[in-house]
Amino acid sequence: MTMTLYGHPFSSYTWKALIALYEKDLPFSFAILDGEHPEYGDRLGALSPVGKFPMLDDGGTVHTEASIIIEYLDHAHPDKAPLIAGGPDALLQIRFLDRLFDNYVMGPTQEIVAQHIPFMNAAPDQARIVREKAALDKIYAWLEAHLPEQGWAAGDRFTLADCAAAPSLFYADWVHPISAQHPRLAAYRARLLSRPSIARAVDGARPYRHLFPLGAPDKD
Numbered sequence: 187m188t189m190t191l192y193g194h195p196f197s198s199y200t201w202k203a204l205i206a207l208y209e210k211d212l213p214f215s216f217a218i219l220d221g222e223h224p225e226y227g228d229r230l231g232a233l234s235p236v237g238k239f240p241m242l243d244d245g246g247t248v249h250t251e252a253s254i255i256i257e258y259l260d261h262a263h264p265d266k267a268p269l270i271a272g273g274p275d276a277l278l279q280i281r282f283l284d285r286l287f288d289n290y291v292m293g294p295t296q297e298i299v300a301q302h303i304p305f306m307n308a309a310p311d312q313a314r315i316v317r318e319k320a321a322l323d324k325i326y327a328w329l330e331a332h333l334p335e336q337g338w339a340a341g342d343r344f345t346l347a348d349c350a351a352a353p354s355l356f357y358a359d360w361v362h363p364i365s366a367q368h369p370r371l372a373a374y375r376a377r378l379l380s381r382p383s384i385a386r387a388v389d390g391a392r393p394y395r396h397l398f399p400l401g402a403p404d405k406d
């Protein structure tokens with residue numbers, strides 16, 4: 187039975203799971219959560235703990251949380267481009283970077299976006315936005331100092347950490363541009379965007395750019 191991924195092509199965490207599926211070249215059907223398919227939203231509401239996506243349904247085995255979906259794919263398809271592999275230290279580094287990108291890059295980015303969504307916030311809280319941008323500056327500086335000059339976040343192999351990095355840095359740069367002070371980080375983001383699995387996720391989201399509450403920048 188083909189796997190089904192519930193999500194949306196413009197959603198950052200959906201990208202994270204999509205990138206893993208593309209890397210592994212696994213067949214799946216994409217249940218896009220939109221007004222045309224209320225039944226997908228109903229299923230998500232019934233099975234996802236708090237209704238967040240992505241959600242993967244593999245013949246009745248259901249997982250949410252993008253990192254867990256990727257870990258499941260690694261276990262279920264060990265012959266397909268592992269994304270969480272190596273010795274104990276390598277595994278810790280991959281998982282550490284995954285948490286870093288989700289919590290400290292995607293977290294502030296999502297909050298800045300949320301401040302511009304009228305049904306979530308009547309008006310953007312400018313003080314909150316300043317704080318979130320300061321948080322992004324902090325993690326940009328850390329990444330600039332710690333990312334390798336070449337290759338991927340955790341070394342030579344493309345991993346879970348890069349699946350997390352791609353959507354988080356893609357959208358973070360839209361809400362708080364990575365400046366010339368962070369050339370290594372900017373180069374890593376560019377390397378990510380030129381990876382075929384990631385380019386595919388970016389292209390799949392293009393028709394939805396008008397939905398970006400701050401106005402999508404004319405780049406990428």
Ligand SMILES: N[C@@H](CCC(=O)N[C@@H](CS)C(=O)NCC(=O)O)C(=O)O
Binds near residue numbers: 198250
């Ligand atoms: N920790 C979750 C975060 C997922 C998440 O924030 N998904 C967003 C879309 S990118 C979502 O479900 N938004 C709708 C909502 O919060 O109700 C994961 O890693 O999958």
